[in-house]
Amino acid sequence: MFYNNPFAELATVIPAYVMQYFVVAMVLLIVVGVALDMLHKKNVVYFFRNAQKAKKSAKEELSTGKKTAVILKTVAHDIATTSELGMGKRRLAHVLGMYGTILFWIGSAVLIFKYSNGAQAPSLVPIIWHVGAIMTCIGGYWFWFFLRVDVSAEAHPWYRIITADLFVLALLACATFGLAWSYTQSSGMTGLSYLFLVLFILANLVLFGGVYWSKFAHMFYKPGAAIQKNLAEADGSRDNLPPPADAPEQFGLGIKREQPKHY
Numbered sequence: 001m002f003y004n005n006p007f008a009e010l011a012t013v014i015p016a017y018v019m020q021y022f023v024v025a026m027v028l029l030i031v032v033g034v035a036l037d038m039l040h041k042k043n044v045v046y047f048f049r050n051a052q053k054a055k056k057s058a059k060e061e062l063s064t065g066k067k068t069a070v071i072l073k074t075v076a077h078d079i080a081t082t083s084e085l086g087m088g089k090r091r092l093a094h095v096l097g098m099y100g101t102i103l104f105w106i107g108s109a110v111l112i113f114k115y116s117n118g119a120q121a122p123s124l125v126p127i128i129w130h131v132g133a134i135m136t137c138i139g140g141y142w143f144w145f146f147l148r149v150d151v152s153a154e155a156h157p158w159y160r161i162i163t164a165d166l167f168v169l170a171l172l173a174c175a176t177f178g179l180a181w182s183y184t185q186s187s188g189m190t191g192l193s194y195l196f197l198v199l200f201i202l203a204n205l206v207l208f209g210g211v212y213w214s215k216f217a218h219m220f221y222k223p224g225a226a227i228q229k230n231l232a233e234a235d236g237s238r239d240n241l242p243p244p245a246d247a248p249e250q251f252g253l254g255i256k257r258e259q260p261k262h263y
């Protein structure tokens with residue numbers, strides 16, 4: 001299964017250009033969904049106003065070199081390792097899901113645009129596609145069943161679904177049905193493979209068509225906010241927040257008794 005390029009087999013039924021148009025349509029759905037989300041929430045307007053306001057209280061004018069250094073450090077640390085999630089399971093699950101999804105999407109794009117019209121894909125590319133989907137499933141299901149705040153802190157059962165779950169569930173459906181489609185196709189279970197293909201397509205339509213209603217856009221907002229926060233720290237404006245108290249962090253022994261989980 002790991003060496004199987006499911007799009008190559010599909011190309012014998014659906015022309016490669018149709019698959020390519022589908023990918024382009026999904027990218028357009030992201031652009032439209034994020035743009036509508038920004039218009040609706042006005043978060044980008046707030047973000048820039050806040051940044052301008054904070055700039056006035058900056059204690060230091062950052063040179064381009066210093067700004068670049070802060071941005072690169074934020075990308076390498078805060079964004080690439082989702083450092084805001086601390087050192088625990090939550091961060092590990094997110095990193096697995098995030099890199100899994102990135103590999104899955106890159107693998108899909110390469111297989112569809114380069115290797116679905118007869119050319120044989122090097123075995124590494126389908127492996128990347130499958131490994132990406134598996135990593136997404138491990139990180140995503142771990143999050144869904146055990147780490148989600150509703151489950152881990154609010155004691156709701158794992159099967160309680162709310163609108164905010166649209167993103168993680170659609171992402172998991174894409175990875176799961178993609179794997180099931182590839183497995184059934186490579187094992188010669190033709191009928192089942194078409195069923196999983198249809199579910200895979202539907203899951204993608206929900207994931208990319210639901211950007212406006214889901215948490216999809218956080219993958220763009222979070223990096224922007226992390227960069228702004230670190231720039232504000234470097235120029236001393238600190239988003240107009242007071243500096244940390246010049247005192248040791250002593251919260252008493254009680255803080256060690258239980259993980260913070262009552263949100």
Ligand code: HEM
Nearest residue numbers: 078079082084090097098101102164165168215219222223
């Ligand atoms: C391909 C990129 C990414 C994917 C696929 C992804 C996926 C996810 C998923 C599935 C969730 C759970 C959503 C939910 O609460 O239902 C999540 C939450 C979160 N993501 Fe991402 N994410 C990506 C990029 C990022 C980036 C770049 C950052 C930060 C720099 C980030 C920070 C977070 C945070 C802080 C949460 C909340 C986690 C929690 O409640 O435990 N994500 N992400």
